[in-house]
Amino acid sequence: MVEPDISELTGISNIFEDDWTRTIYSVDASHCCVKPMAVIFPSDKYDIQEICSYAYSREIPITCRGAGTGLLGQSLSSGIILDFTKKMNKILEIGNNYVIAQPGVVKAVLDKELAKKGKFLPPDPASSNYCTIGGMLSNNSSGPHGLGYGSIINYVQNVEMVYGSGMLGHADCNEYDEKVSKMLKFISSLNFDLKSYYPNVNKNSCGYRLDAIFEKNKVNPQKIFVASEGSLAVVTSSRMSILDIPEKKCLVILRFENILDAAIAVPSILEHKPVAMELLDRGSILEGWSGGDCGDSNACIMFVEFYGSDNSIYDKVSNFELAMRDRVKILESGYDQKSVDRAWNERKNSLNSAMKKGMGSRKPAGIIEDTVVHPDILYYYLIFLLKALAKYNLDYVVYGHAGNGNLHLRPFMELGSSCSNSLMHVLASEVFSYVTKVRGSISGEHGDGMIRTKFVPLMYGETMYDVFKQIKLIFDDKKIMNPGKKIL
Numbered sequence: 001m002v003e004p005d006i007s008e009l010t011g012i013s014n015i016f017e018d019d020w021t022r023t024i025y026s027v028d029a030s031h032c033c034v035k036p037m038a039v040i041f042p043s044d045k046y047d048i049q050e051i052c053s054y055a056y057s058r059e060i061p062i063t064c065r066g067a068g069t070g071l072l073g074q075s076l077s078s079g080i081i082l083d084f085t086k087k088m089n090k091i092l093e094i095g096n097n098y099v100i101a102q103p104g105v106v107k108a109v110l111d112k113e114l115a116k117k118g119k120f121l122p123p124d125p126a127s128s129n130y131c132t133i134g135g136m137l138s139n140n141s142s143g144p145h146g147l148g149y150g151s152i153i154n155y156v157q158n159v160e161m162v163y164g165s166g167m168l169g170h171a172d173c174n175e176y177d178e179k180v181s182k183m184l185k186f187i188s189s190l191n192f193d194l195k196s197y198y199p200n201v202n203k204n205s206c207g208y209r210l211d212a213i214f215e216k217n218k219v220n221p222q223k224i225f226v227a228s229e230g231s232l233a234v235v236t237s238s239r240m241s242i243l244d245i246p247e248k249k250c251l252v253i254l255r256f257e258n259i260l261d262a263a264i265a266v267p268s269i270l271e272h273k274p275v276a277m278e279l280l281d282r283g284s285i286l287e288g289w290s291g292g293d294c295g296d297s298n299a300c301i302m303f304v305e306f307y308g309s310d311n312s313i314y315d316k317v318s319n320f321e322l323a324m325r326d327r328v329k330i331l332e333s334g335y336d337q338k339s340v341d342r343a344w345n346e347r348k349n350s351l352n353s354a355m356k357k358g359m360g361s362r363k364p365a366g367i368i369e370d371t372v373v374h375p376d377i378l379y380y381y382l383i384f385l386l387k388a389l390a391k392y393n394l395d396y397v398v399y400g401h402a403g404n405g406n407l408h409l410r411p412f413m414e415l416g417s418s419c420s421n422s423l424m425h426v427l428a429s430e431v432f433s434y435v436t437k438v439r440g441s442i443s444g445e446h447g448d449g450m451i452r453t454k455f456v457p458l459m460y461g462e463t464m465y466d467v468f469k470q471i472k473l474i475f476d477d478k479k480i481m482n483p484g485k486k487i488l
């Protein structure tokens, strides 16, 4: 085969083919490594059209990249990488209840601009100082406040995109292009209940989110692009709903004797309707944590946050504290923004502190790091998980969004050894089988990427996986859009 010559793309500046750039873009926040053939910083959708048409005619893979903080190798490929952070990073419009942004806008930059108007876009990944809107949308990101506010899929009103063929596309609930129309016709022709194949949890980034397209009296075709990991189209801008920043906040920090005590308390804490309920177990609690007596290595901490627009929040919090007092130690209740922010900064560092516990090639490994089960059964799920880890003699770190039943658990393993790889596969198969049996999801917010895509058929079954394959073909007939992600 003749090697494609990227310099044929004469109308495009900012093409990098040097080894240094390709090496930098060969890694992301996962354990994976794939060297791309070139990296391009497109300036607008017309650049992207030209690049896609070129790649389409030569069947070269196109992979989009934001900040590369994806944890499963989503932004890696051997083809052309499109990086939006340099040129397509503008906030295009802020309205009273919406924002329109290009994909390369960093979430923290958007947060700052929206805060000036008393607004916010609620999904708040711990990586928000770096991650981009394009990456968040394509992974269906959420974060600690996903309990009260849901994932970004709840906020996406419109998507503008370029398909692999170079065709421009758009989708919102009133208007959409011909490919989107074909997808809707295809879904309508299916003679089974789509939603029955989806998990019974309130966050899910696995597979294509067909279940989110149809609401009672509304069709939201734009939502097919959320969680699709750039495997259907390149998103060039999106309009998203924004909300008023709540006036009052209170964060209560609880200390449990161990993680099972914390998990069994989850349903009763949920009755108090917090907006966030976050668990930090050993390993993920920063050593510098000053608010608690964490000498006991089994102890764990739970952050429970309440929002409100009036003084009724104070009654809500004192009722909660009263109910908790006999069961756990209340370490802190913070009402002022400074103490709330300090504590959340600690929580944001959970993954970093977990990573620091690794030594040499022995690292906390990601594959079962994002499972979700219904919070009512989190306790039983944890018993199963701890038994499975003990069976293979694996130490672990765990933290996560307990209120959603979404745990970020990482066993320590020798990365790269074939023995660890096969153990990881065995463990993942066992854990994912359990999760699917209880109608959970193998990914609540991190997505499938290179690492988990092979488990998508296990999660949804062959019937739905065949539907996903058809969806892929409708949008990307030559399968050049981020190959190996979502569909093998």
Ligand SMILES: Cc1cc2nc3c(=O)[nH]c(=O)nc-3n(C[C@H](O)[C@H](O)[C@H](O)COP(=O)(O)OP(=O)(O)OC[C@H]3O[C@@H](n4cnc5c(N)ncnc54)[C@H](O)[C@@H]3O)c2cc1C
Residues within 6 Å of the ligand: 028, 029, 063, 064, 065, 066, 067, 068, 069, 070, 071, 074, 075, 084, 103, 124, 125, 126, 127, 130, 131, 132, 133, 134, 135, 136, 137, 138, 139, 140, 141, 142, 143, 144, 228, 229, 230, 231, 233, 234, 235, 236, 351, 352, 445, 446, 482, 485
């Ligand atoms: C320390 C740390 C903490 C994290 N905490 C959280 C958390 O709390 N919650 C959470 O949900 N996630 C979390 N993550 C995972 C990750 O940060 C998020 O998924 C994030 O939204 C990815 O954004 P990114 O800009 O880095 O995307 P990338 O990793 O660069 O890309 C992610 C995916 O988006 C696609 N993509 C990017 N731009 C486009 C585009 N324009 N069109 C089509 N596809 C596109 C890429 O191809 C890829 O498939 C964390 C990661 C780290 C490292």
